Amino acid sequence: MKILVVEDERGLRENITTYFSEEGNICESCCDLATAIAKLSIYHYDCILLDIGLPDGDGFAVLEYLKLNRRDEVVIIISARNSLDDKIRGLNIGADDYLTKPFHLAELKARVIAVYRRKAANGKNLLVFNEIIIDLHGRTVTVNDTPIVLTRKEYDMLLYFIANKGKVIAKNALAEHLWGDEIDMHNNFDFIYTHIKNLRKKIIDAGGKDYLESVYGIGYKFKAI
Amino acid sequence: MKILVVEDERGLRENITTYFSEEGNICESCCDLATAIAKLSIYHYDCILLDIGLPDGDGFAVLEYLKLNRRDEVVIIISARNSLDDKIRGLNIGADDYLTKPFHLAELKARVIAVYRRKAANGKNLLVFNEIIIDLHGRTVTVNDTPIVLTRKEYDMLLYFIANKGKVIAKNALAEHLWGDEIDMHNNFDFIYTHIKNLRKKIIDAGGKDYLESVYGIGYKFKAI
DNA sequence: CAACGGCTTCAACATTTCTTCAATATCATA
């Protein structure tokens, strides 16, 4: 999962970032409104953890930006203000959850997962796509009831593909999603071929269809059959 | 077990805290409503020992907070007020038990254990998972009827794993749960490896299966077979 | 104060995953 943390308080920001990174997510962060919007205009995230009190304006602007551009990122507000008004306002503009500081990182994680699955799936902690079933908690995947073991990159990739099923995903968008800013964009992304190959093989070996359609010159599409 | 003691009378608070700490629990405390709610919004506890008469309001607010946020902590009210109304009210809002001051620590302990097991398991004093049987009262564990001796960390870890069986638990989430806020999150958590190793060995040596599955790059999962 | 148990640190080693690379195949288009 790719997460953006918008939080000006350095310690908290780093804690959150470290935590979610170690959970196996790609985590980026920034500390003001302008950078947040700049990043959002370039990149796509699965989830945004948004502080309301920022040095150059309040976080509601981010929500408005997302709404205006019909984006589907999950937004969880993390705010020091515990006012009901803020909460209502935030949820009204499109936030998915509201958490008052201070909070337990484990709780934040639980909410991220909860909100993500509420948005992506059907209320359980399962993400189901035809014969592919992903247990978000157990981090396991089965194809036709055959369990398959995925590495981090493969798992993240599969999640990303299913979240964007039917859409063409450019190779560099995929790279960006899986590696964050760490990646040298002048790279030729050769390694993606390998990860695609491995994921494909694992799904097919377990009796699944070949969902990964390559789009010549662009990237890949997860066939939404 | 991780316990929060909310009690404004200093002597009693320290007695309880010391007592439960020495019993091998992680025990935190605070002396007013505001701090209690603040702590609860950050951390998760297994059990809350809650005084009703607090300097900045009455403890029922804590219960309301927990109910509102659909939390599952066990709450035992410890109050000087011996009115039936308070008791009924408390239990109605979601408290699990009610104890009138003064009381013996041993009795408090008994109630904590009773309530914890009532909630967690099957009405007995035992938490049973396949061939692993945990006696919450005696703080003993048997595997295939072979008693194994666990240290505090190992015991807490086992409890946490069983409570979250089937879910992947990140290394840092585990650290957070076992060491509370004392831990430096920049630590590499090397010691966890050792505790895992020891717990694993003790279970296997006693003839148990290897339930502790490591999830590369993330953490561990207690296999829910 | 010596012995002990439990917790943590460390370093060597084992395992898993990621990336690179080169050979081969496929595709778009001139």
Add this chain to the structure above:
DNA sequence: TATGATATTGAAGAAATGTTGAAGCCGTTG
């Protein structure tokens, strides 16, 4: 169809992470 660009694949080295035993630390106990 010939050509250059892009994709697929397997193998292998590099990097990251996990496992293990031993040793040190530290508070407790006798």
